[in-house]
Amino acid sequence: MIIVREVAQLRQAIAERRQLGTCGAKEVHGATIQQHTVGFVPTMGYLHEGHASLMQKAREMADTVVLSIFVNPIQFGPNEDLDSYPRDEARDLEVARREGVDIVFLPTVAEMYPQPTRTKIHVSALTERLCGASRPGHFDGVTTVVAKLFNMVNPDLAFFGMKDAQQVAVLQQMVTDLNMNVTIVPCPIVREADGLALSSRNVYLSAEQREQALVLSRSLFKVREVSEDGARNTFTIHQIRQMVESTIASSPLADIDYIEILTFPGLEPLLPEQRLSDVKEDIIVALAVKFGNTRLIDNIRLQKAEVLSHV
Numbered sequence: 001m002i003i004v005r006e007v008a009q010l011r012q013a014i015a016e017r018r019q020l021g022t023c024g025a026k027e028v029h030g031a032t033i034q035q036h037t038v039g040f041v042p043t044m045g046y047l048h049e050g051h052a053s054l055m056q057k058a059r060e061m062a063d064t065v066v067l068s069i070f071v072n073p074i075q076f077g078p079n080e081d082l083d084s085y086p087r088d089e090a091r092d093l094e095v096a097r098r099e100g101v102d103i104v105f106l107p108t109v110a111e112m113y114p115q116p117t118r119t120k121i122h123v124s125a126l127t128e129r130l131c132g133a134s135r136p137g138h139f140d141g142v143t144t145v146v147a148k149l150f151n152m153v154n155p156d157l158a159f160f161g162m163k164d165a166q167q168v169a170v171l172q173q174m175v176t177d178l179n180m181n182v183t184i185v186p187c188p189i190v191r192e193a194d195g196l197a198l199s200s201r202n203v204y205l206s207a208e209q210r211e212q213a214l215v216l217s218r219s220l221f222k223v224r225e226v227s228e229d230g231a232r233n234t235f236t237i238h239q240i241r242q243m244v245e246s247t248i249a250s251s252p253l254a255d256i257d258y259i260e261i262l263t264f265p266g267l268e269p270l271l272p273e274q275r276l277s278d279v280k281e282d283i284i285v286a287l288a289v290k291f292g293n294t295r296l297i298d299n300i301r302l303q304k305a306e307v308l309s310h311v
């Protein structure tokens, strides 16, 4: 595994890998790709099994796997956890090695932003709801750094977890709008055995907060049950929201930031009186809830087929 900290070294290492042959033709989203493919997993480190699943998917689909670890300051607000964001480079490198990553890019802030940035990428509309509303400027920081990383790595495929479903929708929009030559591969949420979605921020939770945080997945699993139950998938969006809210409110430590039910990936609101069974698009039930100072996000995506299958 090659570890690089500078953009020039990264480009050199990738260019050398690209000169190697391909492991064979690959089926990627229905298309057959022949050339040496580069799969990219951008992260902010403190890697967990959710990140590992992205690396595994990249290993499966690409010839070369590039991992970046960079806590991107421009996606944090002034009162957010940039300084305390968990970091453990040695452990991250072990995980990367275990998952068969070829190149790890570990830039400093000065390497990524050698001069004050005067260019930002802003995706409109999709960034105005959910985390975009609670964290102003956050997605401009994400799209800007991901666009920079894409320009450095020039990947064929880039892997992102659906836990940040809004991030997936926003990046997909950016790639389409700017004709970026990369395929975004969304990967499923990875959960602990008890349902808690994996997140680097889970380490901030006390034992009691962690226990109570299980209401998040529990509330979302109830939505899944309802959507799959012919007798109950006639619930309205308002009823579904109330069900999620009352489940979360049963935890005294939970402080709800948002619970939203939107189309995916368009992130358009649904009418409260609309019945689940009448919705013609994929839906996402997304939530952000604080436990003490730790803000957790989670979501469930209901694909049209699942909602309609029992109608």
Ligand code: PAF
Binding pocket: 042, 043, 044, 070, 072, 075, 142, 145, 146, 164, 167
């Ligand atoms: O999802 C993350 O960890 C970050 O938002 C990303 C995509 C690595 C950009 O900093």
